[in-house]
Amino acid sequence: MNDFEFRTVPSLISQTGAATRLGKIIRQEFPAISHVLLVTDAGFLRTGLVQPVIDSLETEQLKVSIFSDVIADPPEAIVLQAVANARDLQVELVVGLGGGSSMDVAKLIAILAGSDQSLATMYGIGNVKGKRLPLIQIPTTAGTGSEVTPISIVTTGATTKMGVVAPQLYADIAILDAQLTTGLPAKVTAATGIDAMVHAIEAYTTKHKKNPLSDMLAVQALKLLWNNIDEACSNGSNLAARQAMLLGAMLAGQSFANAPCAAVHALAYPVGGIFHVPHGLSNSLVLPHVLRFNASHAAELYAELAAIIAPEATGTAEQRCHAMIKAMEDLAVRVGIETRLSQVGITEKDLDQLASDAMLQTRLLGNNPREVTKEDARAIYAAAL
Numbered sequence: 001m002n003d004f005e006f007r008t009v010p011s012l013i014s015q016t017g018a019a020t021r022l023g024k025i026i027r028q029e030f031p032a033i034s035h036v037l038l039v040t041d042a043g044f045l046r047t048g049l050v051q052p053v054i055d056s057l058e059t060e061q062l063k064v065s066i067f068s069d070v071i072a073d074p075p076e077a078i079v080l081q082a083v084a085n086a087r088d089l090q091v092e093l094v095v096g097l098g099g100g101s102s103m104d105v106a107k108l109i110a111i112l113a114g115s116d117q118s119l120a121t122m123y124g125i126g127n128v129k130g131k132r133l134p135l136i137q138i139p140t141t142a143g144t145g146s147e148v149t150p151i152s153i154v155t156t157g158a159t160t161k162m163g164v165v166a167p168q169l170y171a172d173i174a175i176l177d178a179q180l181t182t183g184l185p186a187k188v189t190a191a192t193g194i195d196a197m198v199h200a201i202e203a204y205t206t207k208h209k210k211n212p213l214s215d216m217l218a219v220q221a222l223k224l225l226w227n228n229i230d231e232a233c234s235n236g237s238n239l240a241a242r243q244a245m246l247l248g249a250m251l252a253g254q255s256f257a258n259a260p261c262a263a264v265h266a267l268a269y270p271v272g273g274i275f276h277v278p279h280g281l282s283n284s285l286v287l288p289h290v291l292r293f294n295a296s297h298a299a300e301l302y303a304e305l306a307a308i309i310a311p312e313a314t315g316t317a318e319q320r321c322h323a324m325i326k327a328m329e330d331l332a333v334r335v336g337i338e339t340r341l342s343q344v345g346i347t348e349k350d351l352d353q354l355a356s357d358a359m360l361q362t363r364l365l366g367n368n369p370r371e372v373t374k375e376d377a378r379a380i381y382a383a384a385l
């Protein structure tokens with residue numbers, strides 16, 4: 001067994017409707033706080049789902065400020081603008097209320113608003129000094145698991161991204177409330193749900209930090225996600241299915257926060273970075289092809305996951321492994337999302353650049369069960385075309 005460390009957020013609330021108690025929760029956990037910053041995006045603000053959350057804060061006489069300029073793949077400039085805004089307002093507690101981008105920005109606001117350290121010196125692993133403002137994360141998609149990870153991804157150039165990874169980025173409290181995810185369209189539910197499944201699959205097969213806790217979380221995450229994704233996509237108002245998806249995505253987040261992701265994410269990032277394909281869909285597009293590439297080195301582990309994803313499969317580990325890959329491929333077809341890179345505007349001539357960019361994801365590639373060369377990456381993209 002590998003030596004390992006395990007960290008997660010200290011407090012979790014999984015309860016449909018819990019976000020409408022946010023004011024009370026803050027009053028109880030942080031009695032000295034009087035000014036709260038909600039970090040979200042314009043799209044979520046328009047849904048109206050944010051109003052009951054604001055009401056709950058105001059009922060407790062908490063002053064509320066809102067930063068709603070978060071966009072997908074948040075650029076550094078937006079983060080810095082948000083931090084300046086938070087400093088001017090002298091907010092005391094930060095709430096990330098949105099998808100991965102809003103939660104990632106909330107983490108950095110909480111760190112930077114109370115610190116002299118510059119963002120530029122925080123990129124990488126373990127480079128954050130000092131403390132942060134109190135931080136509560138409330139996801140509005142069941143996907144990234146960012147509410148329980150110590151990672152924030154920032155777009156630093158035209159297509160390049162950098163990550164801040166530090167224990168200070170773990171929130172104080174994560175709140176899972178299915179009510180907030182009911183407005184998500186089926187295709188977004190599908191792609192983000194598959195992303196969460198990828199987190200569990202990659203954590204379960206990660207090369208260096210696989211451990212019994214991350215395995216347990218990945219298995220439970222996959223059960224919840226696999227058993228509820230079809231219903232959540234076809235009947236988006238089913239709160240039980242939505243809550244199960246949020247819980248599954250969170251458990252997968254706890255898993256990969258400690259047993260990190262690998263080549264599926266490494267190959268998905270350039271698809272998102274260059275072609276602006278959403279994170280979940282980018283992962284789903286390359287997933288079966290990376291798993292087939294890995295099969296020679298991870299068939300036994302994939303076969304263990306087939307017990308959840310393709311329970312009808314029998315035969316050798318290799319046969320069950322391939323049944324699992326096929327089941328994930330069929331899922332993408334069934335829920336109606338794109339399944340080929342060519343459907344998102346990628347052509348043969350783009351494959352070299354994709355492969356070159358993927359090789360820059362050394363933080364992720366090092367965790368893959370099988371070594372990936374640039375030629376391998378190109379071949380995987382070609383298979384996904």
Ligand SMILES: [Zn+2]
Pocket residue numbers: 144195196198199265279283
């Ligand atoms: Zn992901």
